[in-house]
Amino acid sequence: MITLWRLRLLTQRYATCFVSTLVEMQSEEIYAFRIFVTGDSLRSQRAIDNLRGLCASVLAEQADIEVVDVLTSPERAESEKVIATPTVLRLSPAPARRVIGDLADYHMAAAALGLRSSDGSSTDGHRDE
C-alpha cells in the first residue's frame, strides 16, 4: 500500500517537473522587446521597422514588441533609466539585453539582441547563449 502511494506521489512529482520544463522551453521561444524612441522621428520609425524586420526574418513566431515614446511617457524612460534613444530592451528570454541605436546593421543588431534564426542557427555566427 505504502509503496503504491509513494509511486503515485513520485509520478505526480515527475509530471509537475515535466510540465514546468515544457513551459520554460516554450517561454524561451517567445521573444519580447521594448523599444524606447523619441517621438515620431525618422530615426524612431527606422528603428521600429528594423526591429520588426529582424524579428520577422529570424523568429518563427511573432515577437512581442512594445513601443514607448519618451516624449509622452517620460516616467517610463525614468524607471528604465533610458538615456539614449532608440534603446531596445530584450525582456525575454532571459538574460535581458539592452542595445542602443536604430539597428541599422542587420547582423550586428541580431547578434547584439541574441536572435537566432528559426532553423536554430545563429544569424551570423556571433556568440549566442
Next chain:
Amino acid sequence: MAPRPTGIAMSESLRPVSKLETGIAGLDQITLGGLPEGRTTLVAGSTGTGKTQLALEFLIRGMEQYDQAGVFVTFEERPEDIRRNAAAFGMDIESWEAAGKWAFVDASDEGDEPNVVVGGYDLGGLVSRVAYAVRRVSAARVCFDSLGAVFGRFADVGVVRFELKRAADALREMNVTSILTAERTDEYGAISRFDVEEFVADNVVLLRNVLEKEKRRRTVEVLKQRGSPHRTGEWVFTIDPEQGLVVLPLSVQVSDQPASTERVTTGIDELDQMLDGGIYRDTVALAAGPTGTGKTLLATHFIAAGVDAGERCLLFTFEDSRDQLFRNTNSWDLDLEAMEATGSLQIICEYPELASLEDHFLSLKKAIDDFKPDRLVVDNISALERVATARGMRDTAIGLGAYVKQHGVTTLFTASSDLVGGSSITESHLSTLTDVIVLLRYVELEAEMRRSVTVLKMRGSSHDRLIREYVIDDQGMRIGEPLAGASGVILPSVAAGHGAGAPSSNG
C-alpha cells in the same frame, strides 16, 4: 577688499542678463549677484576641486534660502550617495523629494556591461527625463554632474555635444538656471576636455586645487559671464563641515558707515596719551614686536579695559593654551578667568596647525557672528604663517580686516617681528590695512637690553612720535620717558648705515 581681484569685467553684450542668487556664501559677491538666470554655467575643474559640491550646494541653497525646487542630473554618483553626502551637511534631500521639491534624474551607470551600440542614436531619453523632472517639481535650478561621465559612456562625442546643447536650450526655454560640471586636466590649460565651451561658453566658472609651497589652496574664478559684470581673479574657498562651500573673503565691500570719532582706551593710560586720547572705536590696530616684548600683555590690557567699560570682548589666541594664558596674565594682576566668568569675555584658544588658514578665518568669523563682540584681539596672527602661504595670509588679513571694520569691532592684532626689528610677512601685509601701528622693540643701551614702544602710525589723528621706554612688572606694562640716545630702533640709523627694512609708516 583685496587689491588684486578688484577688476570688473564688462562684456560686449548690451542686453542685461538678470542673475539668480546662488545663496552660496561669497559666490554671489564675486559673481556680482549670482549666475545668469535661465542660462547654463559651466563649472570646470580637475579632480577633487569641489565641482560636485558646488553643484549640489547650488540646489540645496536654492531649496533652503529661496524655496526654489531643483533637479539633480547625475551621471556619476548614485542618488543614494548624494543623499548621504548632503546628510553630512545636515541636509535632508529625501524630505524635499517627498515634498515634491527635489528630483533626481539618475543617469548613473548601472555598472554592468558597456553600452552596445548598433546604428545612430540621440540622447532623447535623457532630454525628456530632465524636462519631465523639471515640470514635475517646477524646478528653477538644475545641475548636471558631470560631463566627463557622459562622454565616457557615449563614444559619439558629436552626438553628446549636440544633445547637451539641446538640453541647455530646453532649460533656457523653461527659464531654468543650470550648472554643468566638467573635468579639466590642467589647472591652467583648456577649459575642459570636451570642447563644450561652444554652447556654454557664455558662462564659465573654474575651480582649482593648487599645491603651493606644500599647502593646498582651493580657488574659484569666474572666467566669464556674458552680458553681465563679475569680479575677476582667483578667490580662495573652503568646504566647511557646517557651512558647506564658502568663498573668501566673505565681505568685499568696505563699510559705508561714517568713521567713528569716539575714542576708546587701549587699557594703558600712557599709550592712550601717545595716541592723543585713545584709539577710535572702529580702529583696526596692530601691535608688532619680537617675542618677549609684551604683545600678549598689551592685548590683555586692551581686553581688560573693554571688560571694565562693559564691552563684550573676544580673545582669539593662537599662542597659548587657556591655562598658560591665565597663569601669565595672573602674574600681571590681570584676571582673565574672572573676566570670562562674568560673560563679557570669551576666550578661544586654537592651534594653528589643526586647521587650514581658510578654516581659521571661518571659525573667527563665526565667533564674531555668534558672540558679537565690541572688542576683538587676535594673538598672534603671525602664528597662521605656519599654515599659510604669503598670498593666503594677505587675503585672510584683508578679509578679516574688512569684516571687523564692517561690524564696527575695535580690533587689535598682534604680530611677531624679527628680534632685531624689521618686518615680517604678516606685518607688511597688515600694515596698510591697519589704522594704528604700535611697535614694540628691544633696545641695546649702555650694555643693557631695554624695551621701547613707539606709535608708528595713527590714521586721522596726531600722535606721539617719540620712542619711549617701557617696563613690565607685576602691574603690567608701564610706559615712561623717551629713550635718550637710542637710534636705529625703528629705522636703521644714519650712523649705523645698515639694518633691516622697516614697515612703511604711510598708510
